[in-house]
Amino acid sequence: MAEIKNNKTKWRHSKEQVTTEEIYSSSLFLDNQKYFVRKGWKNLALKDYFRHDFRRDLLFICFSSLLTVIGFDYFISASGSQGIYPGGLGSIARFLAVIITPGNSSGAIAKQSTFYYVWYLVLNVPFMVFGFWKLGLRFSIMTIAYMVLQIGFDQIISHLPVINPREWHMIIDYPLVAKFANGWNTIIWLFIFAIIGGVIIGFAYSLVYRSNASTGGTDFVTFFFSIKKNKNIGSLNRYVNFAVLALVIVLNTIFLNIQDLPSQAKVSVINDASNKDFQFFLDWYEANKANLSWSNQLENILKTQQSALNLSDSLSDAILNHRDKFDKTYHYFINQLAQEKLFTSYPSHLVAKIRFYYIFGSSLFSSIVYIIVCSNVINFNYPKYKVRTYVISTTRSDELIQTLQNQGYRNEINVSKPEQILVNGQPDPDRKIITLAMTVINWKAIYNLLLKTDPNMMVKVVTTKKIEGKFDYEFSNDHVQNYFTNEILNNKKSMKKIDKLAYQKTKKELLALKQKENQKNSEKKQENQ
Numbered sequence: 459m460a461e462i463k464n465n466k467t468k469w470r471h472s473k474e475q476v477t478t479e480e481i482y483s484s485s486l487f488l489d490n491q492k493y494f495v496r497k498g499w500k501n502l503a504l505k506d507y508f509r510h511d512f513r514r515d516l517l518f519i520c521f522s523s524l525l526t527v528i529g530f531d532y533f534i535s536a537s538g539s540q541g542i543y544p545g546g547l548g549s550i551a552r553f554l555a556v557i558i559t560p561g562n563s564s565g566a567i568a569k570q571s572t573f574y575y576v577w578y579l580v581l582n583v584p585f586m587v588f589g590f591w592k593l594g595l596r597f598s599i600m601t602i603a604y605m606v607l608q609i610g611f612d613q614i615i616s617h618l619p620v621i622n623p624r625e626w627h628m629i630i631d632y633p634l635v636a637k638f639a640n641g642w643n644t645i646i647w648l649f650i651f652a653i654i655g656g657v658i659i660g661f662a663y664s665l666v667y668r669s670n671a672s673t674g675g676t677d678f679v680t681f682f683f684s685i686k687k688n689k690n691i692g693s694l695n696r697y698v699n700f701a702v703l704a705l706v707i708v709l710n711t712i713f714l715n716i717q718d719l720p721s722q723a724k725v726s727v728i729n730d731a732s733n734k735d736f737q738f739f740l741d742w743y744e745a746n747k748a749n750l751s752w753s754n755q756l757e758n759i760l761k762t763q764q765s766a767l768n769l770s771d772s773l774s775d776a777i778l779n780h781r782d783k784f785d786k787t788y789h790y791f792i793n794q795l796a797q798e799k800l801f802t803s804y805p806s807h808l809v810a811k812i813r814f815y816y817i818f819g820s821s822l823f824s825s826i827v828y829i830i831v832c833s834n835v836i837n838f839n840y841p842k843y844k845v846r847t848y849v850i851s852t853t854r855s856d857e858l859i860q861t862l863q864n865q866g867y868r869n870e871i872n873v874s875k876p877e878q879i880l881v882n883g884q885p886d887p888d889r890k891i892i893t894l895a896m897t898v899i900n901w902k903a904i905y906n907l908l909l910k911t912d913p914n915m916m917v918k919v920v921t922t923k924k925i926e927g928k929f930d931y932e933f934s935n936d937h938v939q940n941y942f943t944n945e946i947l948n949n950k951k952s953m954k955k956i957d958k959l960a961y962q963k964t965k966k967e968l969l970a971l972k973q974k975e976n977q978k979n980s981e982k983k984q985e986n987q
C-alpha cells in the first residue's frame with residue numbers, strides 16, 4: 459500500500475503546472491534573462507576576437523613556440539642529463555625525459571628533447587582544466603596551441619638536414635666539449651648556454667603573454683595569481699621555478715647512475731679521499747689497466763717524472779706517499795679515473811658525497827642563472843605591472859579624460875590649471891595639466907588614441923618607483939561588456955531567443971520548487987497519519 463501511495467504522489471507531482479503569468483512575474487525569470495544576456499555578450503566578444511585579433515595572436519604564438527624550441531633544443535637540452543633544467547613543470551618534464559632516455563650522446567639528447575615536449579603536454583592536463591575554469595576559453599585554447607605547436611616545430615627541426623640539433627650545434631658542440639678533461643671549460647660553456655637560452659626563451663615567453671596566453675604548466679596558476687595579486691608574472695614564475703628546480707635536481711641526483719654524474723664532482727671527491735680509498739682505486743687500476751685506454755699514458759707520465767726527480771717510486775708509492783712530487787702523475791690519474799665509465803664501484807660513502815656535490819654543482823647554479831635571465835627578459839619585454847606617471851599638457855583636457863574613461867581607465871586623474879603656461883614664449887590660457895599613473899603596456903595601447911584626440915599635446919614621462927593604496931593595473935572591460943550587451947538588447951531576434959530560453963529555464967525551476975514543496979507536505983501528512 460505504501461508503494462502505491464508513493465507512485466500516486468509521483469504521478470500528482472508530474473502533473474504540476476506553472477502558469478505563464480507566474481513565470482514572467484517570478485524573480486527567477488529576470489535572473490535567468492540576465493544570465494543568458496551575460497552568456498550572449500561573452501559569446502559575441504569571443505566571436506569578435508576570433509574575427510579581428512585571433513590571427514595576430516596566433517602568429518605571435520607560432521613565432522614564440524618556434525623560438526622556444528630553438529632555445530630549448532640547441533641550448534637547454536643540448537647541455538645533457540647533467541645540464542640545465544628550466545624550472546617549474548618544465549623541470550619535471552625534462553627529468554622524466556632524461557630518466558626514459560638516459561645518456562649524453564647526440565641521439566639520446568635528441569630523444570630527450572622530443573620526450574620533453576610530449577611529457578610537458580601530458581603533465582599539463584590538470585592545469586588545462588584549471589585554465590578553462592579560471593582563465594577562460596580563449597586563454598586556454600591559445601595556451602594549448604602553443605604547447606602543441608612546440609611538438610610540431612620540434613619534429614620539423616629534428617628532421618631538417620644538416621641544421622638539426624644532432625648534426626649542427628649553436629656556438630660549440632657542448633656534448634663533445636663535456637667529454638674533455640678540462641672541467642672549467644665545460645662549466646663556463648654551461649653558464650653561457652644558460653644565459654643565451656634564457657634570453658631566447660624569455661623573449662619567446664613574453665610574446666606568449668602579450669598574446670593573452672601562457673606557456674602552460676604552473677604558468678596557468680602564476681598568471682591567475684599575477685592578475686589577482688598585481689604581481690609581475692616573471693617574478694612569480696621565478697619563485698615557483700626555484701622551488702620545483704630544487705626538487706628536480708635532488709630527484710635527478712638520486713636516479714642518475716654513478717657513471718652519468720659529472721666528472722667534476724667525482725674529481726673533487728677522489729682528491730679528498732683517504733689513503734685507504736686510494737689503495738682501493740689503485741687495486742682496481744692494476745686489475746683493469748689492460749682494458750684502459752689511458753694506462754700507457756699514465757705509465758709514460760710516471761716514468762718521465764721518475765727520471766726528472768731521479769726517483770724509482772712505484773705508481774702506488776708515488777700517489778699514496780709522494781703525490782706532491784709526482785703531481786702530474788697524480789692529477790692525470792684522478793682525472794682519468796673520474797671520467798672512466800668502467801669504474802663504477804665507488805665506496806658507498808664516496809657515492810653519497812659525489813651525489814651531494816652534484817646537487818650543489820654546476821647543474822643547479824646554471825639552471826638558477828637560466829631562470830633569473832629568463833624572468834628578467836620577460837619582465838623587460840612584458841612590463842605588465844611596471845607603472846609610470848604621465849604628465850600631459852593639453853588644450854583638450856575634457857576630451858582626453860573622456861577618451862581615457864571610454865577605454866576603461868578607472869584610476870585617479872588630476873587636472874590642474876597653472877597660473878601661466880608658456881608655449882613658444884607665449885602664454886597659453888587654454889592649456890591644462892593632466893597627471894595620471896598607468897602601466898607601460900596600457901600606455902602603449904592608448905597613446906595613439908590620445909594623440910588623435912589632441913595632436914598638439916605634450917607628455918612628460920616620470921619614473922614611478924612604487925604605487926601604494928588601491929590601484930587598478932588593468933583597464934576595466936565595462937565598455938566592452940556594455941557594447942556587446944547593447945548589441946544583444948537591440949537585436950530583437952537575439953532577445954526573443956533569450957526570452958524563450960529564460961522562460962524554459964524558469965519553468966523547470968518553478969516546477970522543481972513546487973514538487974519539492976509538495977513532497978515536503980506529503981511527508982508531513984504521512985508522519986501525522
